[in-house]
Amino acid sequence: MTRLYNDPVNFVDEATEGFVAAHAQRVCQVPGGVIRSTRSEPGTVAVVIGGGSGHYPAFAGLVGQGLAHGAVMGNLFASPSAQQVYNVCKAANNGAGVLLSFGNYAGDVLHFGQARERLIREGIPCEIVAVIDDVSSAGREELHKRRGIAGDLTVFKIAAAAAEAGYSLEEVVRVSRAANLRTRSMGVAFDGCTLPGSKDALFHVPAGKMAVGLGIHGEPGISEQDVPSADDLAELLVSHLMEEIPDGIGSVKGAKASVLLNGLGSIKYEELFVVYRRVNQLLTEAGLEIVEPEVGELVTSLDMAGASLTLFWLDEELERLWKAPADAPAYRKGSLEAAPPIDASALDIPDVDAIPPASEASIAAARCLYQALSATRRIIDQKVEELGRLDAIAGDGDHGIGMQRGVVAAELAAEDAVSRSAGAGTLLRMAAEAWSDRAGGTSGAIWGVMLNALSVTLGDDDDPTPADYAEGIAKAKNDVMAFGKAKLGDKTLVDALAPFSEILEQAVAAGDDLATAWRKAAEACEAAATATCELRPKMGRARPLAEKSLGTPDPGAVSLSLIVAAIQPVIDR
Amino acid sequence: MTRLYNDPVNFVDEATEGFVAAHAQRVCQVPGGVIRSTRSEPGTVAVVIGGGSGHYPAFAGLVGQGLAHGAVMGNLFASPSAQQVYNVCKAANNGAGVLLSFGNYAGDVLHFGQARERLIREGIPCEIVAVIDDVSSAGREELHKRRGIAGDLTVFKIAAAAAEAGYSLEEVVRVSRAANLRTRSMGVAFDGCTLPGSKDALFHVPAGKMAVGLGIHGEPGISEQDVPSADDLAELLVSHLMEEIPDGIGSVKGAKASVLLNGLGSIKYEELFVVYRRVNQLLTEAGLEIVEPEVGELVTSLDMAGASLTLFWLDEELERLWKAPADAPAYRKGSLEAAPPIDASALDIPDVDAIPPASEASIAAARCLYQALSATRRIIDQKVEELGRLDAIAGDGDHGIGMQRGVVAAELAAEDAVSRSAGAGTLLRMAAEAWSDRAGGTSGAIWGVMLNALSVTLGDDDDPTPADYAEGIAKAKNDVMAFGKAKLGDKTLVDALAPFSEILEQAVAAGDDLATAWRKAAEACEAAATATCELRPKMGRARPLAEKSLGTPDPGAVSLSLIVAAIQPVIDR
Structure with missing residues (x-):
């Protein structure tokens, strides 16, 4: 030990x-x-x-x-x-x-x-x-x-x-x-x-x-x-x-x-x-x-x-x-002439704490995103035990706690970003890192991937349009599927994310405002999350446990639908 | 583990x-x-x-x-x-x-x-x-x-x-x-x-x-x-x-x-x-x-x-x-030019198995010493449990087993030495190494020291006289006292070895033959071993256990007196 x-x-x-x-x-x-x-x-x-x-x-x-x-x-x-x-x-x-x-x-x-x-x-x-x-x-x-x-x-x-x-x-x-x-x-x-x-x-x-x-x-x-x-x-x-x-x-x-x-x-x-x-x-x-x-x-x-x-x-x-030859702290071989020390002051070390400049519009959007993260944190706080119980049926029961650790860290990072006038892209990047760092596990990595996709799409320069949000969420869906190698029907968060993204894109393309489009997409998301009850997981380590999860929805899909619904009031404002 | x-x-x-x-x-x-x-x-x-x-x-x-x-x-x-x-x-x-x-x-x-x-x-x-x-x-x-x-x-x-x-x-x-x-x-x-x-x-x-x-x-x-x-x-x-x-x-x-x-x-x-x-x-x-x-x-x-x-x-x-600089398998530092390999065939590696030449008289003495070691092995075989019980009062109870392991190995080594015409000194050196190697613990080391002292004194050249034996045993006593840092009265084997050595030297100096001198010395040894009942151990790790051993003799001293008595018939022949 x-x-x-x-x-x-x-x-x-x-x-x-x-x-x-x-x-x-x-x-x-x-x-x-x-x-x-x-x-x-x-x-x-x-x-x-x-x-x-x-x-x-x-x-x-x-x-x-x-x-x-x-x-x-x-x-x-x-x-x-x-x-x-x-x-x-x-x-x-x-x-x-x-x-x-x-x-x-x-x-x-x-x-x-x-x-x-x-x-x-x-x-x-x-x-x-x-x-x-x-x-x-x-x-x-x-x-x-x-x-x-x-x-x-x-x-x-x-x-x-x-x-x-x-x-x-x-x-x-x-x-x-x-x-x-x-x-x-x-x-x-x-x-x-x-x-x-x-x-x-x-x-x-x-x-x-x-x-x-x-x-x-x-x-x-x-x-x-x-x-x-x-x-x-x-x-x-x-x-x-x-x-x-x-x-x-x-x-x-x-x-x-x-x-x-x-x-x-x-x-x-x-x-x-x-x-x-x-x-x-x-x-x-x-x-x-x-x-x-x-x-x-x-x-x-x-x-x-x-x-x-x-x-x-x-x-x-x-x-x-x-x-x-090599000369590292824990691996040495052969004979090497010692190289001179570097000048540490001349290193190209990025200033991790620096906030890149952003447009006024992007800074304003970042403030909304912070509120969305706060709403996310509140709904997870409220549902943490329910998500844990759902996960315990076929998993290790830490989904609720993991989501909570991640979102608490993400909200804090977003608060820091807002206080320092970060743009939307930077706020989302900081939140993504905080979430995946602190949450651990697969769900932490997945939420990091999704927030990062949105960060890259929105950037710090433009005033994000409904189409930008829809595009960012589509990229999030694609990145998560590439990362997790999950397909539709595998009983994962993807089963709720895909219809959400699809309806959002369609509604926005049809001219809906973001609040309306989001409401339609959220309904589809919730229905799809509930429908994961009928699916059987196809991937990952938990295969022998698949039988146990029959008849219960996937906790990742449920989390997503809860969050999507919780964000609605922020978008409505 | x-x-x-x-x-x-x-x-x-x-x-x-x-x-x-x-x-x-x-x-x-x-x-x-x-x-x-x-x-x-x-x-x-x-x-x-x-x-x-x-x-x-x-x-x-x-x-x-x-x-x-x-x-x-x-x-x-x-x-x-x-x-x-x-x-x-x-x-x-x-x-x-x-x-x-x-x-x-x-x-x-x-x-x-x-x-x-x-x-x-x-x-x-x-x-x-x-x-x-x-x-x-x-x-x-x-x-x-x-x-x-x-x-x-x-x-x-x-x-x-x-x-x-x-x-x-x-x-x-x-x-x-x-x-x-x-x-x-x-x-x-x-x-x-x-x-x-x-x-x-x-x-x-x-x-x-x-x-x-x-x-x-x-x-x-x-x-x-x-x-x-x-x-x-x-x-x-x-x-x-x-x-x-x-x-x-x-x-x-x-x-x-x-x-x-x-x-x-x-x-x-x-x-x-x-x-x-x-x-x-x-x-x-x-x-x-x-x-x-x-x-x-x-x-x-x-x-x-x-x-x-x-x-x-x-x-x-x-x-x-x-x-x-240094370049060992597990410790490397700085830069060294690799030295060429050695010629392993030219190494001065002693032939561990070689038996040095010995005089006929010394070879004959070695045969007697082998019989003495056999007698020693028999008495220890007989008393192994009694010695263990004695040791268990204030120690870990392994004195009997340790003595047995040692003497069995020493007898085998002596048998090998005799079969290859070793002299007295070589036989005792081989027995000493075998005893201390196999017995382990303090008693193994002490018996190794005693046999080695006798080995150095007798050598392979001369026909050992009673005075040589007495001198070898005196050296054994001195070496053991130097090695174990034990003094008379510390309730160790020394309390039996010292009077044995002293009486043997006196009797031999007074003109007794070895058998007579040995008998007198053996009596003194036994009396002294029994008298260790009244002593309290002064050294070593077992100090907190000293109280427990009050009223019992020291197992090392008892072993010695048993062995000395068991050898008498060999000397008498």
């Missing part, structure tokens, strides 16, 4: 402060994460990595000469916001574009993706490689659905060594994707970790059992068995990974690979070495040449009891890049 | 094999431990470190260029044998002598000390620096009684950097002692670790509590309190360490120190960084300049939950040596 903290709310901030104090020779803090404190060659690609905190040395411990240029640090096991990613990229950029790399999790994909769009809009080339090494997380015909675990390191290292060698962004992307497709990992877990201040672990594995393929945040695995001997575990992991030899490897005999045996927190070094002994025997017997293996803690989950094995199949170029 | 192992008996051997496979570029295995696999400068001092296993990266992870030349690896939490130390030193020696360094624990002091004597006898200069950084383990007027914990690293690093810089052995000793006297640590524990195959932890701390100063093997601490906040823990550790500023530091303001914040296994990086944040603030506020701190896992105890803070107060020379 996690024992040492002050106020759990400040855990990540305080850990970051301590980390930077201990490693000032290599890293310095910027809003959203850390970057190298040493000078990088101008005109080289910057490699920015990141994800939730709690996985040290991932991600901040992997920043330094020869490794990443910056790391974006979200809250514990939570994706950083798009703003954080953007900030770190701006500070790390060396003038030749940015490669973003991170484990393939929905929240990270969303937020790094949003930041990428913004950087490109601002003229900074940016590409993404989401790491997909975990063979247990999806079949080999669905590589894009796989999660990233300890194989993060191989992709980061290759990308960074290529950047250091002066590769163009296109070339860095090429070798990073090659590394990604040649990296396979498999993990096991014996028990979960406990977040600071929590009474119980994030998840448990029954005593004496081992969960095969269980994710590092408790995502479902593929099977459970008795804890095996060290040798049997080695054989299990090696045999699974040898079933998936990547394309381009002719024969195992004579092939080269690096091997990572990773401890997740409380499986310790001596145990890992006992397992590695057998891994080394098996791979060597198979004719594989092992190149510069790593046995230790590379990607952890606080003190989770678990381990993973990674095979990284090399070609000549990847071997050269893998062996290149 | 420790989950991944095969047969627990092979845990350390298998972990070592895996460790060497993973780090072949830096280390190679020799009987007893590991040495650098890279070439060291001829004519430089070799720094050999070591101790029990289970503390990775201590000790094997700290072998490599700029750090130790070799590490001796005992069993889990058990001192390596003198033979192991000797082997590693012979293999690591670069022709300019050896510095031995390790944490100050009785078993290590004994065995490294014995190896040192042997090396010196063979013409290899050798010195010892036992690390004494743990302020909780004894008062500051008894520095020599303090244990070594995470401060091991500072002493090892300074010694090794000095050796690398070409210092003479005398000079390496000088700076290592200076580092030792300027290093202070303090640790806390939240829970113990579980040995592979054990059902329960080595020790426990009550849930929600923190044991202040508890040793890394469960040695008693100084107090227990509720688990504090991270900031309060930082303040506790810093305030204790600031009470003990070493001699030679004029003022804290402007002084320089390195700081190590060490996790013992399952207190993880993020937690350590949160604590370090406050440590850094407090020390900086006090005016201290922090030089190249380390926050991470430096000396662990498997997955023990605990942490320690070390302050290493620098002067100009120590700062230079601390900052010098």
Whole structure:
């Protein structure tokens, strides 16, 4: 369990402060994460990595000469916001574009993706490689659905060594994707970790059992068995990974690979070495040449009891890049001449607190949006328990509380925005970040996506017209469907959002004023939300629970219809 | 808990094999431990470190260029044998002598000390620096009684950097002692670790509590309190360490120190960084300049939950040596040109199994000694439960079992020695190693010391006379008293051994044959063992239990008197 903290709310901030104090020779803090404190060659690609905190040395411990240029640090096991990613990229950029790399999790994909769009809009080339090494997380015909675990390191290292060698962004992307497709990992877990201040672990594995393929945040695995001997575990992991030899490897005999045996927190070094002994025997017997293996803690989950094995199949170029020197707080290899320190005062660090200038009309619209958020907060306050009960039927019952945490934060952010004369776009962006940061979970991410879509559409310059609102909500619907990969009929918020958006667009196009159009759309939304009673959920982890939710409406759809109705009086004014 | 192992008996051997496979570029295995696999400068001092296993990266992870030349690896939490130390030193020696360094624990002091004597006898200069950084383990007027914990690293690093810089052995000793006297640590524990195959932890701390100063093997601490906040823990550790500023530091303001914040296994990086944040603030506020701190896992105890803070107060020379580059599996610093690999076939690795030539008379004496050991084994087999019950009154009840494990191993070793025509000295040395290796605990170490003393006195060349036996037993008594720091009247084995030795010497000097002299001495021994009923133990950890043992004899003294009597028929023949 996690024992040492002050106020759990400040855990990540305080850990970051301590980390930077201990490693000032290599890293310095910027809003959203850390970057190298040493000078990088101008005109080289910057490699920015990141994800939730709690996985040290991932991600901040992997920043330094020869490794990443910056790391974006979200809250514990939570994706950083798009703003954080953007900030770190701006500070790390060396003038030749940015490669973003991170484990393939929905929240990270969303937020790094949003930041990428913004950087490109601002003229900074940016590409993404989401790491997909975990063979247990999806079949080999669905590589894009796989999660990233300890194989993060191989992709980061290759990308960074290529950047250091002066590769163009296109070339860095090429070798990073090659590394990604040649990296396979498999993990096991014996028990979960406990977040600071929590009474119980994030998840448990029954005593004496081992969960095969269980994710590092408790995502479902593929099977459970008795804890095996060290040798049997080695054989299990090696045999699974040898079933998936990547394309381009002719024969195992004579092939080269690096091997990572990773401890997740409380499986310790001596145990890992006992397992590695057998891994080394098996791979060597198979004719594989092992190149510069790593046995230790590379990607952890606080003190989770678990381990993973990674095979990284090399070609000549990847071997050269893998062996290149690096000097990060938690990963050092070879011999590097120390680069001089950067001039921190010259960094291009965006002023996160700055409010961009806005038109009078947009500032006025922002005041209305603040009132709409207040109305949203009031209805959620009122319905929080009802939403929780609805969610408890087939979920974990936290929908009401999550919505409440999100909307309270969003209202506060909007109040701040109004007091500082922000335009509509900026107010919505601030509210979106606050909501997704504080709410956590899928509903937090979805509300962040929707408010962001509206923010981008409305901007800070124009007086928003009814058509602008309708367009923003249509974009929100499209973005949510793209993000959540939900289709109509999957029993999600989309089932209420789609008719709402459609009717709103139609009514506005037909010449209705916003209040009238909204009323018609709200009625359709409420009817659709109620009708989700008859649907059966099609996606996500909750599949085995689908039966339980038959005959009840989807809580996300209900929330949306309640909010839409609650906003009506604000629009009527 | 420790989950991944095969047969627990092979845990350390298998972990070592895996460790060497993973780090072949830096280390190679020799009987007893590991040495650098890279070439060291001829004519430089070799720094050999070591101790029990289970503390990775201590000790094997700290072998490599700029750090130790070799590490001796005992069993889990058990001192390596003198033979192991000797082997590693012979293999690591670069022709300019050896510095031995390790944490100050009785078993290590004994065995490294014995190896040192042997090396010196063979013409290899050798010195010892036992690390004494743990302020909780004894008062500051008894520095020599303090244990070594995470401060091991500072002493090892300074010694090794000095050796690398070409210092003479005398000079390496000088700076290592200076580092030792300027290093202070303090640790806390939240829970113990579980040995592979054990059902329960080595020790426990009550849930929600923190044991202040508890040793890394469960040695008693100084107090227990509720688990504090991270900031309060930082303040506790810093305030204790600031009470003990070493001699030679004029003022804290402007002084320089390195700081190590060490996790013992399952207190993880993020937690350590949160604590370090406050440590850094407090020390900086006090005016201290922090030089190249380390926050991470430096000396662990498997997955023990605990942490320690070390302050290493620098002067100009120590700062230079601390900052010098190093490249070990688990500790890398600065930039080093990789040294070429060694030629492993040219290593001076002693043949552990070789039996030195011996005189016919000594070989005949060895056969008698084997019979004496068989008689010893039989009496212990017979009395094992009685000895256990005696020990259970004031101890942990394992005296009988420990004696049995030891003597069974010693008899087997002696049988092997006889079958290969070993002399008396070699047979006793082999029996001593087997006994202390297998018995564990204090009684194992004491019987190792006694048999070793006899081994050195008898040698392999001469036909042992009654005077030689009497002299060997007198040496055994002196060595045991020096090792255990026990005096007459402390209710230990010494209370029976001293009169036995005295009467034996007197009778032999007066012209008695060995059988007669032994009978007289054995009577005195038995009387003295019985008389320990009236004594009260004065030393060791068991002090609070002293009252309980009133009126019962000391089990160690009883064992000795039983054994002495059981040997009589062998001598009579």
